[in-house]
Amino acid sequence: MTASNEVLLHVEKLVKHFPIMRGIIFQKQIGAVHAVDGVSFDIHRGETLGLVGESGCGKTTTGRAILQLQKPTSGQVVFEGVNLVSLEKQELRKMRAKMQMIFQDPYASLNPRMTIGEIIGEPLRLHGLADRKGSNERVVELLELVGLNPSYANRYPHEFSGGQRQRVGVARSLSLNPSLIVCDEPISALDVSIQAQVVNLLEDLQQQFNLTYLFIAHDLSMVRHISTRVAVMYLGWIVELASREELYNHPLHPYTQALLSAVPIPDPVAEEQRKRIILEGDVPSPVNPPSGCRFRTRCSLAATICTEQIPEYREISSGHFVACHMAG
Amino acid sequence: MVELLDVQNLKTHFSLREGVVHAVNGVSFHLNEGETLGIVGESGCGKSVSVMSLLRLIKSPPGKVVDGKAMFNQQDLLQMTDEEIRHVRGSKISMIFQDPMTSFNPVLTIGRQMTEPLEEHMGMTGRDATEYATKMLTTVGIPFAGERMSDYPHQFSGGMRQRVMIAMALTCKPQILIADEPTTALDVTIQAQIVDLVKRLRDTLGMAIIWITHDLGIIAGLADRVAVMYAGYIIEEAPVKELYRNPRHPYTTGLLRSLPRVDKTAQHRLVSIDGLPPVLYEDPAYCPFASRCPLKVARCLVGNPKLLPVGPEHRAACWVDLEIGKERQ
Numbered sequence: 001m002t003a004s005n006e007v008l009l010h011v012e013k014l015v016k017h018f019p020i021m022r023g024i025i026f027q028k029q030i031g032a033v034h035a036v037d038g039v040s041f042d043i044h045r046g047e048t049l050g051l052v053g054e055s056g057c058g059k060t061t062t063g064r065a066i067l068q069l070q071k072p073t074s075g076q077v078v079f080e081g082v083n084l085v086s087l088e089k090q091e092l093r094k095m096r097a098k099m100q101m102i103f104q105d106p107y108a109s110l111n112p113r114m115t116i117g118e119i120i121g122e123p124l125r126l127h128g129l130a131d132r133k134g135s136n137e138r139v140v141e142l143l144e145l146v147g148l149n150p151s152y153a154n155r156y157p158h159e160f161s162g163g164q165r166q167r168v169g170v171a172r173s174l175s176l177n178p179s180l181i182v183c184d185e186p187i188s189a190l191d192v193s194i195q196a197q198v199v200n201l202l203e204d205l206q207q208q209f210n211l212t213y214l215f216i217a218h219d220l221s222m223v224r225h226i227s228t229r230v231a232v233m234y235l236g237w238i239v240e241l242a243s244r245e246e247l248y249n250h251p252l253h254p255y256t257q258a259l260l261s262a263v264p265i266p267d268p269v270a271e272e273q274r275k276r277i278i279l280e281g282d283v284p285s286p287v288n289p290p291s292g293c294r295f296r297t298r299c300s301l302a303a304t305i306c307t308e309q310i311p312e313y314r315e316i317s318s319g320h321f322v323a324c325h326m327a328g
Numbered sequence: 329m330v331e332l333l334d335v336q337n338l339k340t341h342f343s344l345r346e347g348v349v350h351a352v353n354g355v356s357f358h359l360n361e362g363e364t365l366g367i368v369g370e371s372g373c374g375k376s377v378s379v380m381s382l383l384r385l386i387k388s389p390p391g392k393v394v395d396g397k398a399m400f401n402q403q404d405l406l407q408m409t410d411e412e413i414r415h416v417r418g419s420k421i422s423m424i425f426q427d428p429m430t431s432f433n434p435v436l437t438i439g440r441q442m443t444e445p446l447e448e449h450m451g452m453t454g455r456d457a458t459e460y461a462t463k464m465l466t467t468v469g470i471p472f473a474g475e476r477m478s479d480y481p482h483q484f485s486g487g488m489r490q491r492v493m494i495a496m497a498l499t500c501k502p503q504i505l506i507a508d509e510p511t512t513a514l515d516v517t518i519q520a521q522i523v524d525l526v527k528r529l530r531d532t533l534g535m536a537i538i539w540i541t542h543d544l545g546i547i548a549g550l551a552d553r554v555a556v557m558y559a560g561y562i563i564e565e566a567p568v569k570e571l572y573r574n575p576r577h578p579y580t581t582g583l584l585r586s587l588p589r590v591d592k593t594a595q596h597r598l599v600s601i602d603g604l605p606p607v608l609y610e611d612p613a614y615c616p617f618a619s620r621c622p623l624k625v626a627r628c629l630v631g632n633p634k635l636l637p638v639g640p641e642h643r644a645a646c647w648v649d650l651e652i653g654k655e656r657q
Contacts, residue, residue, distance in 0.1 A: 054515035161604050191370040192542060196586035196600035203597070218515065221545070225588035225598065245593065262520035263590040264545030268568045270591065271549030278524055279517045282485045 008212050009043040009066065009180060014075035016058075016065045020287065034286045035061040037236035038075070040313070045179070048206070048213040050227030050244075052220055052259075056283060057233040059216045063182045066214070067099055068092055079180065097127050100173035104185035106165035110157040116143075116168050117153030123175045142171040146201060163194035170201060174209070182214045187222065199226060220263045224248055229319075232256045235286055235294040238313065242320040252316060252327040255295045293325065301326045332503060332536050333359040333382075338396035340374075340381045343389060347609040351377045353560040354395075356635075359504065364530065364537040366551030366568070368544055368583075370605060374560040375540045379506050382406075383421060384413050400504075419449040419500035424493045426509040431493060432481035438465075439477030442496050449500050464495040468525060487518035491525065498529065505530075506538045511546065523550060544587060548572060553641075556580050559606055559616035562635055566642040576644040576651070578621050615647065623648045625655050 017032040036058040043049045051059045065072045068084050077084045084095060100123075103109035110119055120142055121135035130138060140150040146167040157165055166186060173181050183202065187195040199222065205211060217223050223230055224244060231241040232255065240253040251257045258277040265271055279298045284290055290297050296306040305325050313323040322328070340352040352374045359365050369375045380386050381393045382405055398405040400421070405413060417423075425431045433441060442464070443457035452460065458477065465473035468491040476484075484492060490510055497505055507526070511519040523546065530537060541547055547554055548568065555565040556577065564577040575581045585599035603620040611632075615621070618628040627647045635645040649656050 054517065163604070191605075192544070192583055193370060193586055193601040194604075196598040197602070200597055200600055220516070221588040221590040224590055225594055248590070248593070258517060260590060262516040264519075264523075264543065264549055265589055265591055266544040266548050266572065266584060266587050267589070268548045268572050274591075276520055276524070278520055282487060282518070283515075 006045045007042045008045040008080065009214075010076070010078040011042070011062075011066060012040050012076040012078070013038045014040070014062065014065055014077065015073045016061050016070060017073045031287055034236050034289055036065060036072075037289075039233070039236075039238045041231055041238060041241060043180070043212055043214060044228075045212055046206075046210050047228035048215050048226055050223035050230040051214060051216045051233060052218060052223050052230060053233035054218060054259075054283060056235075056286065058236040058286070059233050060184055062233070063101070063184050063214060063216050067096070067101060067182060069101075093127075097123075097129075097176040098178050099180040099182070100176065100178040101182045101184060102166070102169050102173050102186045105189055106162050106169060107157075107189075109169055110165055112157055115154050115156055116148075116160075119157070119168060120153075120171045120175055123172065127176060129176070138175060139171075142175055145174065145205070146171045161194075162190050163197055166190060166198050167201065170198075170205070174205065177209070178211070180212045180214070182216070184216045185218070186215075188217065188219065195222070202226070220260060232259065235283060235289050237294055237323060238321070239295065239324070240320075240322045242322075246320050250320075252320070252322045253295075253324045254299050254301050254326070258298075293323075295324075329360040329363070331358055332361050332363075332400065334397075334399045335378075335382065336397045336399075338378060338381055338398065339394045340377050340386060340391060341394050342391050350608040350611060351391075351560050352381060353608070353611065355557075355560070355562050357555055357562060357565065359536050359538060361503075362530075362534050362536055363553065364539060364551045366547035366554040367538060367540045367557060368542065368547055368554060369557035370542055372605060372607070373557040375557050376508050378557070379423075379508065379538060379540060383417055383423065383506070384408075385417075415449070418445050420502055421504040421506065422497040422500065422502040423506040423508065424490070424497045424510045426512050429481060429486075429489060432489070434481055437478050437480055438484075438492055442477070442492075442499060445496070446499055461495075461499065464499050465492065467529070468492070468495040468498075469521075470495070486514055487521060490514065490518075490522055494522075494525065494529070498533065498535075501533065502535055504536050504538065506540070508540045509542070512541070512543075519546070526550075544583060556583075559608055561616065561645060563617065563646070564644045565635065566639075570639070570642055574639070574642075576638045576642065576649075577617075577646050578623050578648070578650070579617050580644075581650065582622075615645075623650075623653075627655060 014036055015038055016036040017034055019029045020031040021027045022030045053059045064070045066077050072085055117139045120139045124130040124135045124138060139153050143150045148167055187198050215226055227244050229243050230247045231238050234255050240256045251260055258279045261277045281298055284297055292308050293306040293311050296302040311323045311325045313321055315321050316328045336356050338352055338355045342349040342351055355378050367375045382398045393406060442461040446452045446457035462473045462477060470476055470491055511522050551568050553567050554571045555562045558579050564580050575584055582601040588594055601620050606616055615628040615632055618624050633645045633647045635643045638644045647655055
């Protein structure tokens with residue numbers, strides 16, 4: 001991997017709340033889902049930042065708020081030096097060409113009434129970068145790139161398997177030569193033997209085009225494989241962020257430790273020897289998150305300070321960030 | 329060891345407009361008392377259909393169990409009358425499913441749904457049944473079980489719903505628990521809770537388990553013996569440690585190599601298995617894995633290998649001997 005130190009994307013105190021309304025005509029806000037609550041991180045050009053966490057922790061919303069698919073409630077998203085949050089629609093549209101998304105569900109994310117060729121060529125035409133002929137040539141090139149037969153361009157999505165559709169999604173995201181791709185659980189709907197195909201493809205393309213990925217996933221084994229650095233989310237916060245080796249070998253946050261210990265290892269001997277940290281209970285509701293540290297309700301180390309004070313998100317050693325009163 | 333269930337040559341077909349899909353193609357396996365058998369495979373490999381066939385839960389038409397025997401307590405499950413199989417299903421063999429929400433009746437309280445089988449199969453009175461059901465909910469770790477008896481399924485979280493389902497499955501003290509991907513829809517920390525719970529219950533109640541999954545990770549820490557399925561066939565079967573240490577079918581090897589591990593950083597690319605699993609409209613006269621197999625030889629295209637012993641308690645269906653990397657004689 002050719003990760004540089006150049007910051008491609010800088011996210012600062014990003015917040016996304018979804019209001020909860022009551023009433024039909026005279027609506028008033030009675031609360032908010034605190035989906036993302038002040039996350040800050042950088043992504044360097046050419047690297048893969050893994051973003052992990054359980055369902056409802058805000059990882060997908062973070063991805064969507066970065067691309068401005070959902071307007072952030074507050075915070076900054078600086079991409080190649082431009083703050084996307086303050087951009088006008090037209091300017092934002094131009095920036096969108098440089099940042100694309102691959103979606104989780106390969107069935108819902110392709111229009112069933114469009115051919116594969118139309119789907120992959122559409123971004124080019126929308127951005128006025130190619131006429132029909134030019135876009136057709138590019139479609140052939142892209143299909144070959146993602147390992148699909150160019151003759152498939154005239155077929156419809158239902159003729160393809162999940163893995164092939166996800167390749168189409170990858171081809172579409174590449175059509176405008178983006179520098180950043182947000183991959184939102186791109187492999188979790190696929191079978192094991194097909195997952196490896198798609199992950200290898202993503203890695204090859206990264207090498208070839210120096211792509212930068214934000215890889216959102218809940219599969220911690222796959223994230224370890226593909227990421228340069230990894231961020232762990234819990235209830236709208238990033239609780240820990242570090243380089244891959246550091247995070248997996250020396251996790252500091254009790255949530256990261258529990259999460260890692262819960263992932264099964266495909267090796268009966270290793271399974272027999274490891275100690276599991278079993279977390280009690282469920283994730284609290286993001287409508288009314290716990291005071292102080294959000295993880296304290298399930299944390300074995302929780303003390304009084306954890307109820308009273310929000311733990312500071314601090315750099316504990318070079319490049320290793322953690323939000324826990326007890327760490328370090 | 330006492331054999332509890334013995335399945336021989338089970339075959340299930342589905343008659344669809346496109347043709348007759350051969351979903352399960354002569355599957356044979358057994359289950360001993362107190363043992364946990366893992367059935368592993370990707371979507372569409374026939375793992376769920378196999379066990380649904382045993383319990384006669386295949387909708388017919390389009391599905392039909394066309395051949396096979398499934399001996400349980402000296403009786404063939406496939407030959408039983410509807411009344412007899414219903415009795416087995418409720419009390420001797422019970423099943424938990426992937427999505428607990430769709431397996432509950434949304435308009436009945438949890439209490440009502442839990443007490444029904446107790447009154448039906450164990451002849452309990454209403455009050456005894458309620459008391460017993462509350463005890464079961466406490467056993468599976470539902471806080472305030474007594475109060476929650478009057479809640480509806482949607483009032484429980486995913487993990488809690490799965491606990492309730494386990495409690496329901498265990499109320500009649502079954503000899504066999506069939507778990508069909510029960511943790512697939514859950515987060516890892518909740519999955520760990522459920523696996524931990526099932527292990528604990530297995531050890532206290534002494535039931536046998538068939539755990540169906542696509543996840544080779546979860547089965548490693550749970551099963552005693554594993555059967556790997558592909559295209560409706562069991563293509564390899566072995567005790568769990570043997571299977572992971574010494575896989576003898578190229579599909580098993582491929583699956584194991586395609587998995588990254590959370591405890592080690594792989595220094596190489598993931599090994600992927602090219603192509604897709606087939607849908608069979610016939611009994612193939614070739615190995616169904618041949619088109620994706622890196623070790624394919626001429627014989628693979630003209631004969632379908634049988635599941636044969638390759639070691640103690642270890643069977644594999646492959647023309648190539650993986651140990652020496654050459655075709656079998």
